[in-house]
Amino acid sequence: MSSLPHGVAGVHALPSDHHDGPWDAVIVDPRVKERLLATAVLVLRHGRRLAGSAVAPHGLIVLAGPPGTGKTTLAQGLAQAAARALAPHGATTLVEVDPHAFPSELLGESQRAVSRLFREDLPELAARRPHTVVLVDEVEALAVRRQSASFDTNPVDVHRATDAVLSGLDALRAQRPGTLLVVTTNFADAVDEAFLSRADLVIRTELPSAEVTPLIVADSLRELAAQWSELTPLAENVAVHEKVGRLLDGVDGRRIRKTVHGALALRLATAADPALLTAEDLVEAAEETAAEAVRRA
Numbered sequence: 319m320s321s322l323p324h325g326v327a328g329v330h331a332l333p334s335d336h337h338d339g340p341w342d343a344v345i346v347d348p349r350v351k352e353r354l355l356a357t358a359v360l361v362l363r364h365g366r367r368l369a370g371s372a373v374a375p376h377g378l379i380v381l382a383g384p385p386g387t388g389k390t391t392l393a394q395g396l397a398q399a400a401a402r403a404l405a406p407h408g409a410t411t412l413v414e415v416d417p418h419a420f421p422s423e424l425l426g427e428s429q430r431a432v433s434r435l436f437r438e439d440l441p442e443l444a445a446r447r448p449h450t451v452v453l454v455d456e457v458e459a460l461a462v463r464r465q466s467a468s469f470d471t472n473p474v475d476v477h478r479a480t481d482a483v484l485s486g487l488d489a490l491r492a493q494r495p496g497t498l499l500v501v502t503t504n505f506a507d508a509v510d511e512a513f514l515s516r517a518d519l520v521i522r523t524e525l526p527s528a529e530v531t532p533l534i535v536a537d538s539l540r541e542l543a544a545q546w547s548e549l550t551p552l553a554e555n556v557a558v559h560e561k562v563g564r565l566l567d568g569v570d571g572r573r574i575r576k577t578v579h580g581a582l583a584l585r586l587a588t589a590a591d592p593a594l595l596t597a598e599d600l601v602e603a604a605e606e607t608a609a610e611a612v613r614r615a
């Protein structure tokens with residue numbers, strides 16, 4: 319494809335092997351993934367048939383929660399997991415919307431641009447393949463005023479952003495029932511009012527529990543062991559995962575993964591040869607992360 323419509327960051331045909339990974343990378347209660355996948359499949363496969371009925375889905379899934387809790391990863395993984403499940407019935411288009419493409423300084427103009435995106439560009443893209451997933455990551459960015467002095471997000475802006483998306487969603491649904499919109503946001507508070515009534519599913523991602531934290535440590539080590547097989551024993555050492563996990567209690571998933579990777583860079587020797595990573599390195603890195611978390615609290 320030559321050029322993308324304004325506000326569209328990417329268009330992908332799914333399923334595609336190199337989109338495997340995200341879905342398995344996020345460790346959550348399996349029921350969360352089951353609900354996500356079931357909702358996606360119902361909308362994508364039967365949305366058209368249900369259109370107009372009292373039970374017609376809106377085609378909206380919201381992932382809300384604190385930073386680093388897997389919202390973006392889950393949303394991307396969901397598109398691929400749904401595409402795999404639906405592959406016998408045809409391919410899926412994943413459209414990634416760039417919310418930063420609509421600066422709110424140009425209020426009227428950016429509203430028109432959002433409107434054109436939902437009323438013209440997305441319906442056109444959705445006509446290409448039997449199934450379409452539209453991902454709006456960090457929806458609050460859509461109408462955030464970017465002042466150089468402050469990056470604070472005003473809840474009023476969040477509501478304006480969500481309003482623009484919700485009216486766009488209605489337009490899209492009228493033209494292309496069965497299109498699935500997946501939206502992520504850090505602003506859980508804005509979700510209730512703006513989204514709850516229309517969302518077919520709201521998932522609130524949370525900081526990993528004490529049981530999950532060591533599993534993320536283990537998964538991060540397995541990833542390293544896939545590159546440096548000498549690390550396999552460390553990747554299988556549950557006692558180490560639990561010890562490191564206890565230190566990282568209350569830390570988000572991104573920090574946990576970064577801590578494991580950061581352990582490679584505590585010493586020049588491990589940076590040069592990651593196969594030399596030890597349990598002591600991991601513990602030291604985790605202690606550092608924990609101390610930093612305390613400082614910030």
Ligand SMILES: Nc1ncnc2c1ncn2[C@@H]1O[C@H](COP(=O)(O)OP(=O)(O)OP(=O)(O)O)[C@@H](O)[C@H]1O
Pocket residue numbers: 343344345346383384385386387388389390391392502503504523526534570571572573575
């Ligand atoms: N529950 C989890 N299990 C495993 N990995 C996780 C988990 N939560 C987050 N991660 C990892 O943390 C990294 C960041 O996740 P992601 O970008 O999806 O978070 P996010 O919620 O979208 O954050 P933000 O709000 O900052 O955009 C990814 O590598 C992801 O795999």
Ligand SMILES: [Mg+2]
Pocket residue numbers: 389390391455456502
């Ligand atoms: Mg994200």
